[in-house]
Each structure stands twice: as C-alpha cells, then as structure tokens.
Amino acid sequence: MARSVTPRRKLLNTTVAWAIGLLIFFPILWTILTSFKTEGDAIAAPPIFVGFEWTLENYRTVLERSDYGRFLWNSIIIAGLSTVLGCMIAIPAAWSMAFVPSKRTKDILLWMLSTKMLPAVGVLYPIYLIFIELGLLDSRAGLVVVLMLINLPIIVWMLYTYFKEIPGEILEAARMDGATLRQELLYVLTPMAIPGIASTLLLNFILAWNEAFWTLNLTAVNAAPLTAFIASYSSPEGLFFAKLSAASTMAIAPILILGWFSQKQLVRGLTFGAVK
Amino acid sequence: MATKASRSAARIMMAPAVILLLGWMLVPLIMTLWFSFRVYLPLRGGDQGWAGFDNYTRFVTSSAFWPSVQTTLIIVLGVLAITVIFGILIALLLDQPIWGQGVVRILVIAPFFVMPTVSALVWKNMFMDPVNGLFSHLWRFFGAEPVSWLSDASMPSIIMIVSWQWLPFATLILLTAVQSLDSEQLEAAEMDGAPWIKRFWFIVLPHLSRAITIVILIQTIFLLAIFAEIFVTTGGAFGTRTLSYLIFQRVLESQNVGLGSAGGVYAIILANIIAIFLMRIVGKNLD
Numbered sequence: 001m002a003r004s005v006t007p008r009r010k011l012l013n014t015t016v017a018w019a020i021g022l023l024i025f026f027p028i029l030w031t032i033l034t035s036f037k038t039e040g041d042a043i044a045a046p047p048i049f050v051g052f053e054w055t056l057e058n059y060r061t062v063l064e065r066s067d068y069g070r071f072l073w074n075s076i077i078i079a080g081l082s083t084v085l086g087c088m089i090a091i092p093a094a095w096s097m098a099f100v101p102s103k104r105t106k107d108i109l110l111w112m113l114s115t116k117m118l119p120a121v122g123v124l125y126p127i128y129l130i131f132i133e134l135g136l137l138d139s140r141a142g143l144v145v146v147l148m149l150i151n152l153p154i155i156v157w158m159l160y161t162y163f164k165e166i167p168g169e170i171l172e173a174a175r176m177d178g179a180t181l182r183q184e185l186l187y188v189l190t191p192m193a194i195p196g197i198a199s200t201l202l203l204n205f206i207l208a209w210n211e212a213f214w215t216l217n218l219t220a221v222n223a224a225p226l227t228a229f230i231a232s233y234s235s236p237e238g239l240f241f242a243k244l245s246a247a248s249t250m251a252i253a254p255i256l257i258l259g260w261f262s263q264k265q266l267v268r269g270l271t272f273g274a275v276k
Numbered sequence: 277m278a279t280k281a282s283r284s285a286a287r288i289m290m291a292p293a294v295i296l297l298l299g300w301m302l303v304p305l306i307m308t309l310w311f312s313f314r315v316y317l318p319l320r321g322g323d324q325g326w327a328g329f330d331n332y333t334r335f336v337t338s339s340a341f342w343p344s345v346q347t348t349l350i351i352v353l354g355v356l357a358i359t360v361i362f363g364i365l366i367a368l369l370l371d372q373p374i375w376g377q378g379v380v381r382i383l384v385i386a387p388f389f390v391m392p393t394v395s396a397l398v399w400k401n402m403f404m405d406p407v408n409g410l411f412s413h414l415w416r417f418f419g420a421e422p423v424s425w426l427s428d429a430s431m432p433s434i435i436m437i438v439s440w441q442w443l444p445f446a447t448l449i450l451l452t453a454v455q456s457l458d459s460e461q462l463e464a465a466e467m468d469g470a471p472w473i474k475r476f477w478f479i480v481l482p483h484l485s486r487a488i489t490i491v492i493l494i495q496t497i498f499l500l501a502i503f504a505e506i507f508v509t510t511g512g513a514f515g516t517r518t519l520s521y522l523i524f525q526r527v528l529e530s531q532n533v534g535l536g537s538a539g540g541v542y543a544i545i546l547a548n549i550i551a552i553f554l555m556r557i558v559g560k561n562l563d
Binding site: 005010013014016017018020021022024025027028030031034043045046047089090092093095096097099100102106108110112113114115117118119120121122123124125126127128129130149152153156181206209210212213216217226227228230231233234241244245248251252255256258259260263266267270 | 287300374386391497500537544559
C-alpha cells in the first residue's frame with residue numbers, strides 16, 4: 001500500500017525508521033563491538049563506543065580454547081545433516097501431496113503440523129530414556145534425528161507450498177512423453193523446484209542451528225553444539241564480556257548472514273502459508 | 277491427472293515422512309502417559325508401581341504450580357502485547373516510502389536469527405549486569421541507583437529479552453500483510469476526510485486481523501515452551517519458573533518422572549487447545 005508522500009514526510013519517516021532499526025539492532029552491534037575490545041575496555045565506565053583500541057585477542061583466545069572448533073563442527077554437522085536428511089524424506093512426501101492430492105492430503109498436512117506443536121518438555125523424559133537405551137545420549141547421530149523430526153513438518157509444508165506453484169501440466173506432458181516416475185522427479189520437477197528447495201534448506205538450517213531445548217538437554221561434551229557452548233558461559237567464572245562477545249559473534253555471524261537471504265521465506269515457512 | 281499407479285506411488289513416497297512423524301509423536305506420548313500414572317523415581321528405587329491419578333493431583337496441588345501458571349501467563353501475554361503492538365507500528369512505518377528501506381528491514385529482522393542462548397547471555401551480562409551492564413551505566417549517568425535486573429525485576433527483564441527475540445517475527449508477518457492492503461481504499465477514505473485514527477481502526481486493523489491472529493497463535497505455542505532464555509538467565513529463580521520449566525525441573529533435576537510426566541500431559545493438553553485454533557485458520561487457507 002506504499003503511496004507517494006512529500007519529501008519532508010519521507011525524511012521524517014526515514015529518521016524514525018532508522019532510529020528504531022538501530023535501536024533493535026543495537027544489542028547485536030554492541031556485542032560485535034565489544035568482541036574487539038580488551039577485557040578492560042569492555043567493562044569501562046562510562047562505556048566506550050568506538051574509540052577503543054581494537055584487538056583480535058578475544059577471537060584468538062576463544063579459538064585457542066581447544067574445544068571451540070568441536071562445538072562449531074558439531075553445530076555444522078547437526079544442523080546440516082538434519083536439514084538434508086529432512087529434505088530427502090520430505091521431498092517425495094511433498095511431491096505426492098502437491099501433485100497426487102487425495103481427500104486426506106489436507107488432514108495429513110494439518111496432522112503433521114500438529115506434531116510440531118507438541119511441547120518438547122512433555123516428552124523430554126521418554127526421549128531421554130530412549131536415548132540412554134540406544135546409547136544415543138550426547139551423540140551427534142541422536143541429535144540429527146531429533147532435529148530432523150522436529151523440523152520435518154515445516155520442511156514438508158514449505159516444499160508443499162512451493163510445489164503447489166509448479167503447474168501440474170508440465171509434469172503431465174513429461175509423463176505423456178514417456179518419462180518414468182524417477183525421470184519425472186529428477187529431470188522435470190527438481191530443476192523447477194530448486195529455488196524452493198534451497199529456501200527450505202536455508203530456513204531449516206537456521207532453525208536447527210538455533211534450536212536450544214534438545215541441544216541443551218541431550219548433549220554433554222561430545223556432541224554439544226554452539227548453543228551449549230554459549231550456555232557454558234552463563235556460569236559466573238566464565239564472565240568475561242569481551243570473550244563472551246567474541247564467542248557470541250562467531251556463533252551468530254554465519255546465521256545472521258544466511259538469515260538475511262532468507263527473510264522472504266521466513267514468513268512462508270513459519271506461518272505455513274497462511275500469510276502471503 | 278492421477279493414475280492408479282501414481283496414486284500408489286504417491287502413497288509409498290509419503291510413507292517415510294508419515295511413519296517417522298507418527299512414531300515421533302506416539303512413542304514418547306504413550307510413554308509420558310504411562311509414566312504419569314506410575315510412581316517413578318529413577319534415582320530412588322525406580323518404578324514403584326501404579327499411582328493412579330496421584331501425580332496429576334499432586335502436580336496441581338503443589339505450591340509451585342499456580343505461581344508457575346501465573347508466570348507463564350504473564351510472560352506469554354506480556355510478550356504478545358509488546359510484539360503485536362510494536363510489530364504493527366513498525367510494520368506500518370516500514371511500509372511507508374523511506375530511504376534505505378532494505379537496510380532498516382535487515383536491522384529489524386536480525387534478532388530473530390540470534391540463537392536463544394546468545395541473546396539471553398548478551399542481555400544478562402552486557403545489558404542487565406548490575407555492575408558493568410550498559411543499563412547500570414545509563415542509570416548511574418542519570419544519577420539513579422543501578423537495578424539488579426534479573427533478580428529484582430526478573431519478570432520484566434525476561435519479557436524484554438523474549439520480546440526482543442520475537443518482535444522481528446511479528447513485524448515481518450504484519451509487514452507482509454500490510455503490503456497486501458489495497459491503497460486505493462485508504463486514499464478514498466483520506467479524500468473523504470477520515471482522520472488517520474479512523475483509517476487505521478476501520479481499514480488497516482480489520483485487514484490485519486488475520487495476520488494478527490496467526491502471530492498470536494504461533495507465538496503462543498513457541499512462548500509456552502521458552503526454555504533457554506530462563507535456563508541461562510535465572511534458572512527458574514526469582515519467580516520466573518514457567519510451567520515448562522517446572523516440568524523440566526521435576527523430570528531432570530529432582531528426577532521425579534511420574535510427577536513431571538503428569539505435568540507434561542497438562543502442557544500437551546494446553547498446547548493442543550491453542551493448536552486447534554491455529555489449525556482451523558491454516559486449514560481454511562488450504563482449500
């Protein structure tokens with residue numbers, strides 16, 4: 001509903017919008033700035049905004065802590081594998097729901113969504129117990145499976161809404177020309193669906209990366225990702241603002257950058273196509 | 277277009293996703309239900325037989341129950357009020373022609389991508405720390421006594437942290453809805469001399485009502501389950517123990533699985549009541 005306005009009004013709107021934007025972004029900006037300070041400058045009173053001595057010391061310290069790399073690697077593996085695995089299971093399901101819909105398709109979609117609403121804390125102990133029984137506690141494999149399952153409904157939904165937009169006639173034409181089901185999926189559908197699949201991968205990678213209930217409760221040392229690494233700073237002895245900031249910046253930077261590319265998909269993915 | 281062959285192929289292709297989710301839903305759910313009727317203390321004798329409805333009555337009659345319900349409601353309602361009201365205002369502002377709109381959008385959305393443990397810790401230490409936090413500097417600058425935010429004003433602090441995380445989500449969805457508003461209708465109203473408050477109340481707000489409902493429902497489901505923000509900041513102390521956190525403590529900290537599971541069943545029922553409303557809206561949209 002954007003309309004033309006007077007330059008003066010535009011200037012006022014711009015000023016207010018930038019002020020609000022910067023205010024909301026400020027905690028992140030402040031974290032990034034603090035990560036380049038010495039510990040002394042980080043707690044200086046009054047606070048120093050930019051006129052401090054910039055240093056990479058904190059990053060060096062955090063990286064030298066032998067464990068940081070492992071947490072990062074765990075995050076990448078867990079978020080990456082759970083997303084890819086989820087897509088591999090969801091693509092055929094979304095394909096069949098979008099192109100061969102039956103009377104029950106809608107019910108199945110809604111039911112899948114409802115599994116997403118199950119409060120994690122309600123099933124914490126059973127999962128915990130199953131993990132112990134299967135030796136999955138504190139293992140990357142276990143977390144990959146759990147994160148894949150909690151994101152699977154969103155993945156199916158997003159893919160479904162993207163596939164719905166592909167005209168069925170094209171697939172039908174391919175079939176008329178004698179394409180087998182496998183060929184149809186691989187050479188006709190997939191190329192057209194790549195943008196949608198890419199957005200789905202992206203958003204779910206972000207969601208898995210930031211997931212902080214199962215990653216905190218089902219890991220200890222070996223499989224703990226960055227969410228748990230950062231949480232370990234909550235103990236008082238870990239209270240070094242500059243190092244905390246450096247660790248935080250490294251944990252969120254990759255996702256902030258990916259997130260900026262996925263803002264459009266965010267609405268579709270998290271409202272299940274209900275807001276367009 | 278669907279042939280018989282493609283129908284059965286479709287069923288096979290859907291099977292892995294359906295079976296996995298069915299297992300993921302049913303197995304833990306049945307186990308939770310089972311445990312909720314047992315006296316089950318893993319560290320103090322294990323499974324000690326049937327409890328009947330004891331766990332259910334004990335969970336709701338314990339002194340921690342009602343405060344936790346109250347805490348949960350205050351956090352959910354507080355965050356909803358802040359994110360929806362500011363979300364609408366920011367969405368309307370971002371919809372106006374402004375310079376550098378793309379950049380402002382990015383700035384506003386950014387908090388959503390920050391992992392919960394990071395945002396909780398950054399707020400807790402760098403802003404709310406009573407000695408070195410930015411707020412304490414600000415308070416001292418104005419000659420006021422710094423506040424120990426997370427102990428003396430624990431609830432407003434948690435609400436503030438969680439609102440910061442969820443404001444981008446509300447704004448983004450409301451902005452999407454605002455942008456689909458037909459500007460001709462607004463211009464007509466403007467020419468007819470309707471003041472902005474009337475234009476907002478009678479044209480913009482009704483148009484947004486669906487998006488607002490969806491924001492409220494989705495956020496409620498996520499807010500009922502917030503965990504990391506409390507785990508990292510107060511650990512449930514200072515009156516910030518929500519229902520989910522209480523259940524978590526019963527199950528993992530005091531290892532009373534029977535009692536915790538009964539609490540879990542309550543939480544599942546509560547979430548389902550809200551989910552039903554959300555499903556209705558989403559379902560309508562599928563036709």
